[in-house]
Amino acid sequence: xxxxxxxxxxxxxxxxxxxxxxxxxxxxxxxxxxxxxxxxxxxxxxxxxxxxxxxxxxxxxxxxxxxxxxxxxxxxxxxxxxxxxxxxxxxxxxxxxxxxxxxxxxxxxxxxxxxxxxxxxxxxxxxxxxxxxxxxxxxxxxxxxxxxxxxxxxxxxxxxxxxxxxxxxxxxxxxxxxxxxxxxxxxxxxxxxxxxxxxxxxxxxxxxxxxxxxxxxxxxxxxxxxxxxxxxxxxxxxxxxxxxxxxxxxxxxxxxxxxxxxxxxxxxxxxxxxxxxxxxxxxxxxxxxxxxxxxxxxxxxxxxxxxxxxxxxxxxxxxxxxxxxxxxxxxxxxxxxxxxxxxxxxxxxxxxxxxxxxxxxxxxxxxxxxxxxxxxxxxxxxxxxxxxxxxxxxxxxxxxxxxxxxxxxxxxxxxxxxxxxxxxxxxxxxxxxxxxxxxxxxxxxxxxxxxxxxxxxxxxxxxx
Amino acid sequence: xxxxxxxxxxxxxxxxxxxxxxxxxxxxxxxxxxxxxxxxxxxxxxxxxxxxxxxxxxxxxxxxxxxxxxxxxxxxxxxxxxxxxxxxxxxxxxxxxxxxxxxxxxxxxxxxxxxxxxxxxxxxxxxxxxxxxxxxxxxxxxxxxxxxxxxxxxxxxxxxxxxxxxxxxxxxxxxxxxxxxxxxxxxxxxxxxxxxxxxxxxxxxxxxxxxxxxxxxxxxxxxxxxxxxxxxxxxxxxxxxxxxxxxxxxxxxxxxxxxxxxxxxxxxxxxxxxxxxxxxxxxxxxxxxxxxxxxxxxxxxxxxxxxxxxxxxxxxxxxxxxxxxxxxxxxxxxxxxxxxxxxxxxxxxxxxxxxxxxxxxxxxxxxxxxxxxxxxxxxxxxxxxxxxxxxxxxxxxxxxxxxxxxxxxxxxxxxxxxxxxxxxxxxxxxxxxxxxxxxxxxxxxxxxxxxxxxxxxxxxxxxx
Numbered sequence: 001x002x003x004x005x006x007x008x009x010x011x012x013x014x015x016x017x018x019x020x021x022x023x024x025x026x027x028x029x030x031x032x033x034x035x036x037x038x039x040x041x042x043x044x045x046x047x048x049x050x051x052x053x054x055x056x057x058x059x060x061x062x063x064x065x066x067x068x069x070x071x072x073x074x075x076x077x078x079x080x081x082x083x084x085x086x087x088x089x090x091x092x093x094x095x096x097x098x099x100x101x102x103x104x105x106x107x108x109x110x111x112x113x114x115x116x117x118x119x120x121x122x123x124x125x126x127x128x129x130x131x132x133x134x135x136x137x138x139x140x141x142x143x144x145x146x147x148x149x150x151x152x153x154x155x156x157x158x159x160x161x162x163x164x165x166x167x168x169x170x171x172x173x174x175x176x177x178x179x180x181x182x183x184x185x186x187x188x189x190x191x192x193x194x195x196x197x198x199x200x201x202x203x204x205x206x207x208x209x210x211x212x213x214x215x216x217x218x219x220x221x222x223x224x225x226x227x228x229x230x231x232x233x234x235x236x237x238x239x240x241x242x243x244x245x246x247x248x249x250x251x252x253x254x255x256x257x258x259x260x261x262x263x264x265x266x267x268x269x270x271x272x273x274x275x276x277x278x279x280x281x282x283x284x285x286x287x288x289x290x291x292x293x294x295x296x297x298x299x300x301x302x303x304x305x306x307x308x309x310x311x312x313x314x315x316x317x318x319x320x321x322x323x324x325x326x327x328x329x330x331x332x333x334x335x336x337x338x339x340x341x342x343x344x345x346x347x348x349x350x351x352x353x354x355x356x357x358x359x360x361x362x363x364x365x366x367x368x369x370x371x372x373x374x375x376x377x378x379x380x381x382x383x384x385x386x387x388x389x390x391x392x393x394x395x396x397x398x399x400x401x402x403x404x405x406x407x408x409x410x411x412x413x414x415x416x417x418x419x420x421x422x423x424x425x426x427x428x429x430x431x432x433x434x435x436x437x438x439x440x441x442x443x444x445x446x447x448x449x450x451x452x453x454x455x456x457x458x459x460x461x462x463x464x
Numbered sequence: 465x466x467x468x469x470x471x472x473x474x475x476x477x478x479x480x481x482x483x484x485x486x487x488x489x490x491x492x493x494x495x496x497x498x499x500x501x502x503x504x505x506x507x508x509x510x511x512x513x514x515x516x517x518x519x520x521x522x523x524x525x526x527x528x529x530x531x532x533x534x535x536x537x538x539x540x541x542x543x544x545x546x547x548x549x550x551x552x553x554x555x556x557x558x559x560x561x562x563x564x565x566x567x568x569x570x571x572x573x574x575x576x577x578x579x580x581x582x583x584x585x586x587x588x589x590x591x592x593x594x595x596x597x598x599x600x601x602x603x604x605x606x607x608x609x610x611x612x613x614x615x616x617x618x619x620x621x622x623x624x625x626x627x628x629x630x631x632x633x634x635x636x637x638x639x640x641x642x643x644x645x646x647x648x649x650x651x652x653x654x655x656x657x658x659x660x661x662x663x664x665x666x667x668x669x670x671x672x673x674x675x676x677x678x679x680x681x682x683x684x685x686x687x688x689x690x691x692x693x694x695x696x697x698x699x700x701x702x703x704x705x706x707x708x709x710x711x712x713x714x715x716x717x718x719x720x721x722x723x724x725x726x727x728x729x730x731x732x733x734x735x736x737x738x739x740x741x742x743x744x745x746x747x748x749x750x751x752x753x754x755x756x757x758x759x760x761x762x763x764x765x766x767x768x769x770x771x772x773x774x775x776x777x778x779x780x781x782x783x784x785x786x787x788x789x790x791x792x793x794x795x796x797x798x799x800x801x802x803x804x805x806x807x808x809x810x811x812x813x814x815x816x817x818x819x820x821x822x823x824x825x826x827x828x829x830x831x832x833x834x835x836x837x838x839x840x841x842x843x844x845x846x847x848x849x850x851x852x853x854x855x856x857x858x859x860x861x862x863x864x865x866x867x868x869x870x871x872x873x874x875x876x877x878x879x880x881x882x883x884x885x886x887x888x889x890x891x892x893x894x895x896x897x898x899x900x901x902x903x904x905x906x907x908x909x910x911x912x913x914x915x916x917x918x919x920x921x922x923x924x925x926x927x928x
Contacts, residue, residue: 002699036502037592038512038682039497039512039513039514039817040592040811040813040815040816041592041817042813043811043816044683045510046509048502048503049503084867088693088801088861088864089692089694090694090695091692091697092862128503128505130593131594134594134597134608199675202674203671203673203674206667206671206674207667207668207670210663210670210671211663211664211667218502219510228553229552230553231554233555234677235466235677337552348507349504349506349507351504352504352506353503353504397552399551399556
C-alpha cells in the first residue's frame with residue numbers, strides 16, 4: 001500500500017459523512033475485495049479493490065471490510081496487521097493502523113476481535129464475487145438467497161447519488177486515466193502495419209499501460225472484426241483493406257477508468273465504402289456531443305444519434321424512408337445494436353453492479369426491453385458532474401442480417417439488396433469520454449484524431 | 465475456442481480412460497472455470513481454464529463441467545450452445561458439440577437437461593474459487609463444510625499420479641513455455657538501464673508475452689528488493705549498484721507454465737560482495753542439477769544445495785563451523801528461507817490446489833513443519849517425466865536477521881557482526897526448469913546466461 005496514492009483524508013471523511021446521513025440508520029458494510037485465484041488458491045490475478053470501498057475508504061489492499069455506523073457515527077476498518085512471518089515474505093509495509101489513519105479512520109479492529117451483531121440492521125451491496133457472498137452469509141447468519149435478495153436499496157441509492165456526480169479531484173483523476181488511454185490509442189494507431197497480428201497491437205497498448213504503471217480498466221477489444229461487439233480474440237493477421245477497431249482504456253493511479261475507441265484503416269486510407277460509413281458514425285458522434293447538457297435525457301440523445309446515423313445511411317443508399325420513423329421502428333438496430341454510452345468513474349461501467357435501474361434510470365424512466373434500447377445502460381437526465389462515454393457505432397453482423405431478413409423486419413427502411421454488398425464490411429465505433437458541465441461538455445484526456453481525414457493523416461505519416 | 469489449440473482427441477480419451485480405471489467407481493466431476501469478476505459482474509479477468517479440466521477435457525472456455533462416469537464408461541460435457549443473441553455479441557464460433565468432439569466427447573448435455581443424481585457417489589476436487597463451492601453445494605445438495613472436507617482423495621491421488629509424469633507432447637509444450645520465458649528474461653536483462661522504473665521492465669517482459677500471444681503463468685516479481693520473496697511492488701527506480709531480480713514465466717499455447725529467475729547487476733558488473741554471494745548461489749544451483757535423477761529424494765537435493773550454499777558462505781566469512789551441521793541446525797534458513805523447487809506443469813506450482821502432501825510428498829514422507837522445510841513444496845523421490853524448478857537463493861531480510869539475533873539463534877554458525885554489513889544487500893535467486901530423465905536432467909527451454917561472468921557480459925554489451 002502506497003500511502004501517497006490516496007486523496008486527502010478529509011475527502012474520505014466527508015464522503016462517509018454524507019453517506020451516513022443519507023442512509024440514516026443501521027450499519028453499512030462495505031466489503032473490500034480479496035485476492036482472486038487463477039488456477040490454484042495462491043496464484044492470483046492482479047488485485048483490484050472494490051470501487052465503493054475505494055470511494056469511501058481509499059485503501060487498495062486485500063482482506064479489509066469497512067463499517068460505517070449510522071447510529072453511532074463511527075467508521076471502522078476490520079483487518080489484520082502483518083505478522084513477522086508476513087514481513088519475511090512481503091517486506092516491511094506501513095501498518096494497517098497507519099493506512100487507516102491516512103483515510104481518516106481511527107478504529108482498526110482485527111478479525112478475531114470483531115463480531116457482527118446480527119440483531120442490528122445491516123446495509124450491504126449486491127455481491128459480484130462468490131467469496132463476498134460467503135462473507136455476508138457468515139457475518140449475518142443468512143442464506144445465499146437472503147444475500148442475493150437482501151441488499152440495501154437505500155444504500156445503493158445513496159451511493160449512486162454520490163458517485164454519479166464527480167468532484168473536481170475525481171475529474172483530475174479521470175483526465176489522467178483518459179490521457180494515458182489517449183496515448184495508448186495513438187501508439188496503436190501509429191504501430192499498426194500490414195501482416196502484424198492483432199495480439200502484437202494489444203502488446204503495444206499494454207506496454208503504454210505498463211510504462212505508466214497502471215492497469216487496463218477492462219479487457220481490450222482489438223480486432224479487424226469490429227462487428228463482433230464482445231470480441232476478445234486477437235489471433236487475426238491485419239492486412240491492407242482491413243479496419244482495426246480498438247476499444248481500450250486504462251485506470252488512473254487512483255483507479256478511475258478511461259475508455260476510448262478508434263477505428264482506423266490498415267492501409268492508411270479508408271475505402272470509399274469505409275469512409276462513407278465512418279463519416280455517418282462520426283456525424284452521429286458529433287451530434288450527440290453537441291447535445292450533452294444538464295437536463296436532457298441521455299436516452300433522447302441516443303435516439304437522436306441513431307436518427308443521424310440513419311440519415312447518413314439513407315444518403316449512402318443502405319436505408320430508405322424517414323429517419324425518425326426508422327428509429328421508432330427500431331430499424332437502426334440492424335447496425336447499432338448497443339447503447340450510445342454509459343456512466344464512467346471508478347468502474348468503467350460505473351456502478352454497473354449496483355443496478356442499471358438505479359445508476360442510469362429513475363423510477364419514472366424504466367429501461368426499455370426493446371432490442372437496442374435494452375443495451376442502453378444510461379437513459380436518465382444528465383446532471384452537471386456526470387461522466388460518461390459517447391460511443392455510436394455501425395456493425396454489420398451477418399447472423400443478424402440473415403435473421404432480420406428471414407423475419408421480414410424493417411423492409412420499409414432497409415435496402416436488403418444493397419446491404420448484401422456490405423455483409424463482410426465489419427464494424428466501426430468512435431468513442432470518447434466527457435464530463436457534463438453547465439457550459440457544455442468537457443472532453444476528458446488529450447484530444448485524439450477522430451475524423452476520417454485526421455485518422456488517415458496519422459496512418460499515412462506512420463506508414464511513410 | 466480455437467480448435468487447433470488442442471492435443472489429439474486420442475490423448476484426452478486415453479487420459480480419461482486411465483483416470484476412470486484408477487478411480488474405479490462413481491462419477492467424477494471436473495468443474496471448468498467460469499469468468500472471474502474484477503470490479504463488477506461483467507468486467508472479467510482474463511479467462512483461465514481449470515488445469516485438471518484442461519488435462520482431461522482440453523477445452524478452454526467458461527461455463528463447462530466435465531463428467532467421467534466410472535460405472536458406465538461415459539464421458540459427458542455439460543454446457544450450453546450459443547444462442548443467436550450470443551452470436552450477435554461474440555461472432556460465429558464453433559458449436560459446443562464440435563468442440564467436444566474435438567476432444568473425444570460425444571455427449572454434450574445442456575444445463576437445463578442435466579441433473580445430478582445425488583444418490584450416486586460423486587468424486588470432486590478441493591475448490592479454489594467461491595463459485596465452484598456454490599456449484600458443488602448446489603449440484604450435490606451438500607453444505608459448504610461438506611464441500612470443503614468432502615473432496616475425493618482417490619480422485620486427487622489418481623490425478624496426481626497421471627499429471628506428475630509428463631508425456632512427450634506435454635514436454636514439447638513445456639519447452640515452448642520456457643523458450644518464451646527465456647526470451648522474456650533476456651529481453652529484460654538487455655533492456656534495463658539506470659533510472660528506469662521497475663514497472664517499465666515489467667512492461668518489457670509483458671510485451672514479449674503479448675508478442676507470442678500467451679499469458680504470464682503467474683504475477684511476475686521484478687524488483688531491486690530481491691530479499692522480499694513475495695514482492696509485487698514495481699515502483700522503485702533502478703540504479704547503478706542495484707541488482708534486479710526477475711522471477712517470471714509465461715504459458716505455452718496449451719497453457720503449460722514456464723518459471724525462471726535471473727538476478728543481474730544494473731551497472732553491468734556485480735560488486736565484489738554481490739559476486740561472492742551470487743557465485744555461492746550458483747554453485748548450489750549447479751550441485752542440485754547434477755543430482756537430479758530418478759529415485760533421489762528432492763528433499764535431500766534441497767538439503768545438499770543448502771549445505772553447498774553454507775560452504776560458500778563460510779568461505780566468504782558470513783558463516784562458520786561445519787556446513788552439514790549448520791543445515792541440520794537450520795542456520796541456512798537465515799538466508800534460504802524457501803524451498804529449492806516445485807513441480808511444474810499446467811500449473812506453475814503444479815496441482816498445488818490438490819494438496820502438497822499428495823503432489824510433493826508420500827504417506828511415508830510427510831512435509832516437515834520446520835522453518836525453511838515447511839516451504840519446500842516437493843520432497844519425494846523423483847521419477848522420470850517429473851518436471852520441476854531448481855531455484856536456490858540467498859535473501860538478506862533485516863526483520864529476520866533482527867529476530868534470529870534477538871532470539872540467540874544459530875550463534876555457532878553465523879557471524880552476526882559480518883552479517884550486519886550485509887543488512888541492505890538484497891537477494892539473489894537463480895531458477896531453471898528441468899525434466900527428470902534416466903540419463904540426466906533435461907533443461908527446458910533455450911539456455912540463458914547463468915554464471916555471474918556470463919550475465920555481466922550480456923549486461924555490458926547491452927549498456928555499451
